Amino acid sequence: MPLANQITSICGNVLSRTLAGGRSERNDALLLHAFTEQSYLPPEPVPSTRLQRGRGTKDDISDPQDELHEGRRKPAYAGGLVLDPKV
Secondary structure, eight states, rough: HHHHHHHHHTTOOOOOHHHHHTTTTOOOHHHHHHHHHTTTOOOOOHHHHHHHHOOOOOGOOOOOHHHHHHHHOOOOOSOOOOOOOOO
């Protein structure tokens, strides 16, 4: 809780929004600016890759069928059931 309070005060957000962790809150960018203003080295960004999701790296792929499914995914819509149109 004290860390969330510090992040909120540095970023200039409301505490409830920091705790909610909404998508539109840009705490990372605001913290990066705060680090830069105070001449600190910013931390390395955490990559959003397969490794983070627990699927390993591209070198770990043993099944050639997995390589076929690396393309774009369908967008995930929040709420409601989305049906593909009949052609």
